[in-house]
Amino acid sequence: MKRLRSVFQFFLLIGGLYFLPVVSVFADSENDTDKKELDISLSPKDTLFDISNMKPGDWAPRTLTVKNSGSKDFNYYMHLQNNGEKKLYNELLLEIKSDDKELYQGKLAAFKSLPARKLTNRSDENLDITIRFPEHLGNEFQGLDAVFDFIFSVERKNSTAIQAVTKGQIESGGVASAGLKLPATSTNLFNLMLVGSVLVLGGIVLMIIRHYKRTKIAQ
Incomplete structure (x- = not known):
């Protein structure tokens, strides 16, 4: 047995x-x-924003394509994650549009999430995303950067979410020599006015010298 x-x-x-x-x-x-049923992808895939020397008054528009590469319809969600210092990140402005419809406008740091957006299988949609550098920011923001992720997720029942991520990095540029941060257009205007003033002053001096010579000859 x-x-x-x-x-x-x-x-x-x-x-x-x-x-x-x-x-x-x-x-x-x-x-x-x-x-295969649930698959989300992004284009550009790795980096959406990679900007250096951004100054007050500058803005950067980008188009991000979100694609449903799976065989089932789904709702996707978008949120932001800060991966760097907060000082510049807290001041940058964010705009998001789809087909000219405004989805969000406000501070980058205040953005929480987009309402669920539906994508049918094998379809995609474009999101127009713009980041603006506020004109009023001063010298204390010189040389700072902001590093963050745009995270897109699709929830699955009784399982972890499927995610796709694209990155953003903004580096602020220098400031004007007068101690005031100006847009490039303002700096160019100042230079033109300075050159013009010098030419006018030079012309006045030449006229005075010429008048003095004529008076001396007449005597």
């Missing part, structure tokens, strides 16, 4: 080892199916 029980346990063990790879294959197959 004991011998028969031992033989039975041996065959049970062999059977378990035999069917284990089959169960694993079925599990992997289910995961692959789940990924």
